[in-house]
Amino acid sequence: MSTGSMTExxxxxxxxxxxxxxxxxxxxxxxxxLHRKAGGHPAAxxxxxxxxILVALLLATDTPYQRYFDGAQFVHxxxxxxxxxxxxxxxxxxxxxxxxxxPIVVALVVGSLVAGVSAYTIGALLGAxxxxxxxxxxxxxxxxxxxxxxxxxxxxxxxxxxxxxxxGIFGAIFADGLLRRLGVKDEASIGFALxxxxxxxxxxxxxxxxxxxxxxxxxxxxxxxxxxxxxxxWLLPLLAPLxxx
Amino acid sequence: xxxxxxxxxAFQLAGEALRVALHLPxxxxxIGMALLLVYLILRPExxxxxxxxxxxxxxxNLSLLFVPAGTGVMLHVGRLADEAWPIAIALVASTVLxxxxxxxxxxxxxxxxxxxxx
Numbered sequence: 001m002s003t004g005s006m007t008e009x010x011x012x013x014x015x016x017x018x019x020x021x022x023x024x025x026x027x028x029x030x031x032x033x034l035h036r037k038a039g040g041h042p043a044a045x046x047x048x049x050x051x052x053i054l055v056a057l058l059l060a061t062d063t064p065y066q067r068y069f070d071g072a073q074f075v076h077x078x079x080x081x082x083x084x085x086x087x088x089x090x091x092x093x094x095x096x097x098x099x100x101x102x103p104i105v106v107a108l109v110v111g112s113l114v115a116g117v118s119a120y121t122i123g124a125l126l127g128a129x130x131x132x133x134x135x136x137x138x139x140x141x142x143x144x145x146x147x148x149x150x151x152x153x154x155x156x157x158x159x160x161x162x163x164x165x166x167x168g169i170f171g172a173i174f175a176d177g178l179l180r181r182l183g184v185k186d187e188a189s190i191g192f193a194l195x196x197x198x199x200x201x202x203x204x205x206x207x208x209x210x211x212x213x214x215x216x217x218x219x220x221x222x223x224x225x226x227x228x229x230x231x232x233x234w235l236l237p238l239l240a241p242l243x244x245x
Numbered sequence: 246x247x248x249x250x251x252x253x254x255a256f257q258l259a260g261e262a263l264r265v266a267l268h269l270p271x272x273x274x275x276i277g278m279a280l281l282l283v284y285l286i287l288r289p290e291x292x293x294x295x296x297x298x299x300x301x302x303x304x305x306n307l308s309l310l311f312v313p314a315g316t317g318v319m320l321h322v323g324r325l326a327d328e329a330w331p332i333a334i335a336l337v338a339s340t341v342l343x344x345x346x347x348x349x350x351x352x353x354x355x356x357x358x359x360x361x362x363x
Contacts, residue, residue, distance in 0.1 A: 028309045046308040051315040058319060065320050072313035078303065079310045081253040083274035084260070085300035087281035088292050103354035111347025119339035126331035136335055140343055143314060144272035162321045163332075165314060167340050175344050182345065184352040193348030197340050204307035214304065220347065222275050229270035 014063060020071030027053040040208065042173045047165075047201055079200070083142075086203070086218035093215035100188065107189075108220065111196045112227045115140040117239065124242035131155055133243065137236055138228055139163040142199040145225040149232050164199065171198025172205035191216030196224045249299035256281045 013019045031049035038044035058068055069076070090097070097104065120137045128136070134155030138146040143164045150160035175194045184190060187210055194202035195217030206217035260277030263269065269276060285292050292300070303310075325332060 024312055025309070028306075028312055032308075047311050047315050050309070050312045051318065054312065054316045055319045058316070065317055068316060069313060072316070075310060076313040079314075080257045080274040080277075081250065082303040082307055082310055083272075084253045084256045084277040084281050085303045087256075087278045087285060088297060088300035089304065090278075090282050091285040091292060094286070100351075100355050103351055106354055107347050107351035110350045111343055114346035115339055115343025118342045119335050122338050123331050123335035126334055128328050128331035128335065132328050132332065136332065139336065140340065142272070142275065145270070145275070148270065148272075158317075159321060161314065162318050162325070163336060165311070165318055167336060168311070169315075170337060171340050171344060174341070175348075178341065178344060179348045182349060184348045186352060186356065188355065189348045189352040192351050193344045196347040197343035200307065201311050204311065207304055207307060218278075222278060225275055226271050 010061075014061060015067070017071035017074070020063075020068045021074055022071075023057060024050070024054065024072045024075055027057075042176060042205065045169055045173050045205070047172070047204070048169050051165075083200070086222070089207075089211055089215040090218055093212055093219075096188065096212075097215070097219060104192070104219070104223075107192060108196065108223050108227060111193065111220075112140075112224050112231070113235075115197055115224075116228060116232055117235065120236060120239050121242060124239065124244070127244050130240075130243055132159070134236065135159040136163055138232055139167045140197050140199065141225045141228045142221055145229050149229055152233055153236055165201070168198045168201025171202045175202065175205070176209065187213040188216045192220045195220030195222075199225070246295065246299050249293070249296040252296060253277075253281075253299070253303075256284070 027050040028046065030053065031046040034049055035044045035046050054068070058065065116137050119139060120133050123133050123136050131154060134153035135150045137153070138149040138160060141149075141164070143161055146160050146164045147157040151157050171194060175198065176190050179190050179193060190209070191206045191213035194206045194213070198205070199221050203214060203217040203221050207214035256277040257274050259280055260275070261273030263276050264271065264273045
C-alpha cells in the first residue's frame with residue numbers, strides 16, 4: 001500500500017469516534033499489563049500510563065483533544081453509573097462503616113479541612129494568583145463538585161479539572177506507601193485517606209488493594225465531596241488576606 | 246447485566262433529578278450512590294448477584310473511566326507553566342497533608358486500645 005493511500009485511510013479513520021475509542025481501550029489494556037508486570041507497583045499507575053500514551057499519540061498525529069473526546073466520551077459516560085455502583089461495596093461494608101461512625105466523622109472533618117486549607121495557604125504563601133488558588137483549593141474532591149466550587153470562588157473550572165486529575169494520580173501513587181511508613185496499615189484508614197485526598201482515582205487505586213479498602217475510599221470520596229462543597233465557599237474568604245498583591 | 250445497568254442508570258437519573266430540583270451542591274451520580282445504598286439497606290436480601298457482578302465489573306475498571314478526562318491535561322500544559330512551582334508544591338504538599346491527616350486520625354481513633362483514653 002502506498003503512503004498516499006495510508007494517509008487517506010488515516011485521515012478518514014481519525015475523524016471517526018471509533019478510532020479514539022479503540023485507542024483509549026488499547027492504551028488502558030497496555031497500561032494494566034505494565035501495571036501487572038510491575039507487580040502492581042503504585043508508580044505504574046494505569047491512569048497515568050494510559051494518559052501518557054494517549055497524549056503522545058494525539059500530539060504526534062496533531063489531533064485536537066475535542067476530536068479525541070468525541071470517541072472517548074463513551075468511556076467517560078460510564079463514570080456516572082460506576083459512581084452509583086459504589087453503593088454495592090459500601091453496602092457490603094456497612095456494619096464496619098456504622099461501627100466506625102464516630103471516628104469516620106472526625107477523620108472526615110480533619111482531613112477535609114487540612115487538604116483544602118493547606119492547598120490554598122501554601123499556594124498563597126508561594127505567590128500563586130487568586131484564580132489559581134480558587135482552582136486549587138477543591139482539588140481533593142471528585143471533578144464535578146470541584147469544578148462547581150472553583151467557579152463559585154472565582155477559579156477556572158477547566159484548570160480545576162487538571163488539578164483534580166493530577167492530585168488523584170499523585171495520591172494513588174504515594175498514599176499507601178506513605179501511610180504504611182507512618183504505621184497506618186489497616187485497610188479502613190488507607191482506603192479512607194485515599195478517597196478523601198484523591199477522590200475517584202484514589203478510589204480506583206484502593207480497589208486494586210482490596211474490596212474493603214475500596215469501600216472506605218468510596219465513602220470518603222462521597223462524604224468529602226459533600227463537606228467540601230458546604231465548607232470551602234465560606235472558609236476561603238477568611239484565608240484571602242494571605243494572597244500576595 | 247442489562248437489568249443491573251438499567252438500575253444503575255435509573256438511580257443516576259433520580260440523583261440528577263433530585264440535584265436539579267433541590268439545588269444540591271453534589272453531583273447527580275453521588276446522590277444516586279446514596280439513594281442506591283438506601284435502597285440496598287431497605288431490601289432484605291441486599292444486592293442481587295447480577296447487580297453485584299455488574300458493579301464489580303465497572304469498579305474493577307474504574308481507572309479506565311478517568312482516562313478520557315485525564316487526557317484533557319494536555320490542554321492546560323501552557324497555562325500551568327507560569328505558576329508551575331507554587332502549583333506543584335501546593336498540590337503535592339496539601340495532598341500529602343490531607344492523606345496523613347485523614348489516615349492517621351481514623352487509625353488513631355478507630356484502633357485506640359480499649360480504655361486507653363489516658
